[in-house]
């Protein structure tokens with residue numbers, strides 16, 4: 001049976017109109033139609049990634065429920081590819097199904113107050129204790145931690161080694177009593193991210209991903225996938241922010257000027273170039289893990305989002321400066337295009353910071369894509385505990 005026949009068989013057995021949403025998603029996963037390029041038994045068929053489009057189109061036409069990828073973006077975009085590549089068979093079996101169906105939401109405990117761009121400098125400690133680890137430290141800017149069941153976490157397991165070598169990668173249970181999540185209110189007024197305090201958090205060794213001390217390599221898989229997840233989402237032509245701005249342009253002819261028209265046209269072309277580059281990148285992914293090219297996508301996405309949201313505010317004049325609602329909310333979905341122009345303008349500011357700041361991504365592109373000389377790194381071989389803090 002090819003993927004189309006399998007999709008039709010799924011629909012015949014589980015009529016979307018009469019099947020509970022979660023039951024349908026579980027059945028879809030078990031039929032290997034969740035992410036067709038994953039192995040059989042783990043929601044896939046070992047098929048080319050490009051065949052996913054066939055499944056998605058057939059299910060959309062039948063109005064089948066989806067798993068709300070925006071709500072579970074960190075799990076889908078970052079945790080899943082990392083677990084698939086480095087996880088044990090037990091970890092894959094335990095985590096991937098509820099991750100994909102959205103029954104379990106994930107967050108990412110990477111950034112720290114003293115280590116953001118220089119992530120390898122992180123100081124959260126994981127100390128071996130019998131058949132597990134005890135973790136103490138603080139993380140920051142943790143998107144959706146308030147809704148998360150699990151977290152991908154990196155922590156220092158050997159302070160005597162240089163900073164990149166003494167890190168290990170874990171799955172942290174966000175319901176552990178040692179995990180405290182505190183909202184951080186953002187420029188937009190809402191608190192989509194958090195500070196997370198970890199005090200004596202016990203993590204079984206079975207929740208370590210990859211070898212002890214090799215967390216940095218594992219994290220590279222997460223970070224490369226994160227950039228593609230943020231910058232390379234599949235969108236239709238004139239989807240995303242350019243669609244919103246173009247609609248405003250069409251609906252409000254009285255606001256137009258020649259200069260704004262030129263900027264809109266340039267934005268439209270840039271959006272189309274980025275969209276097609278993203279498509280090419282997704283096709284490249286079918287033959288392996290994303291490389292540093294994802295950094296270019298994320299960089300271009302962030303720049304365009306800021307240009308377009310700025311253009312929209314200017315187009316709307318005084319009206320664009322008004323803000324719809326400052327009530328503190330705790331959204332569970334990161335919404336780049338939602339609400340009104342003022343919200344989009346402010347939210348887009350975060351695009352050039354989250355998932356690696358634009359300055360750092362330029363370094364990645366310079367060194368790993370263009371092969372230019374690397375920045376001097378005097379601390380590379382020093383033991384982490386001797387680094388100045």
Ligand SMILES: Cc1cc2nc3c(=O)[nH]c(=O)nc-3n(C[C@H](O)[C@H](O)[C@H](O)COP(=O)(O)OP(=O)(O)OC[C@H]3O[C@@H](n4cnc5c(N)ncnc54)[C@H](O)[C@@H]3O)c2cc1C
Pocket residue numbers: 107108109110111112113115116117118140141142143144193350351353354355356357358359360363
């Ligand atoms: C909306 C949002 C959501 C986020 N969600 C998460 C999350 O879920 N989980 C998580 O772990 N983190 C998350 N982050 C954190 C994000 O990854 C970090 O903010 C980011 O990596 C930058 O680190 P920093 O804030 O510590 O800035 P710093 O490292 O202090 O950098 C400050 C500035 O200096 C520049 N800079 C630093 N070093 C260099 C250099 N060598 N060369 C040139 N410029 C440099 C940076 O680019 C930046 O502009 C989120 C951030 C935002 C804004």
